[in-house]
Amino acid sequence: MATQPRQKEMMDSYKRARADIASLTDWLECELEKFDTRDDLTWSTVGSLGHVRKNLVETLVFLSGFEESEIQRSLDELHS
Numbered sequence: 237m238a239t240q241p242r243q244k245e246m247m248d249s250y251k252r253a254r255a256d257i258a259s260l261t262d263w264l265e266c267e268l269e270k271f272d273t274r275d276d277l278t279w280s281t282v283g284s285l286g287h288v289r290k291n292l293v294e295t296l297v298f299l300s301g302f303e304e305s306e307i308q309r310s311l312d313e314l315h316s
Contacts, residue, residue, distance in 0.1 A: 293308070
């Protein structure tokens, strides 16, 4: 079991990581909103968003323990 000072350090690091992830998620949402107003959509832009999507799926696989196929199936259900 972690000693009291180490426990506090661990909790502080956990809270910081969690807060940063929430902030990055908000920031990502703002960036996505910019694409909604663009008139110059290109396949390059679509490819870039596809790359980000893939990275996010990989991150969710890592954090959740779900298989990528399960996550993909869930995403597909949202669009059917």
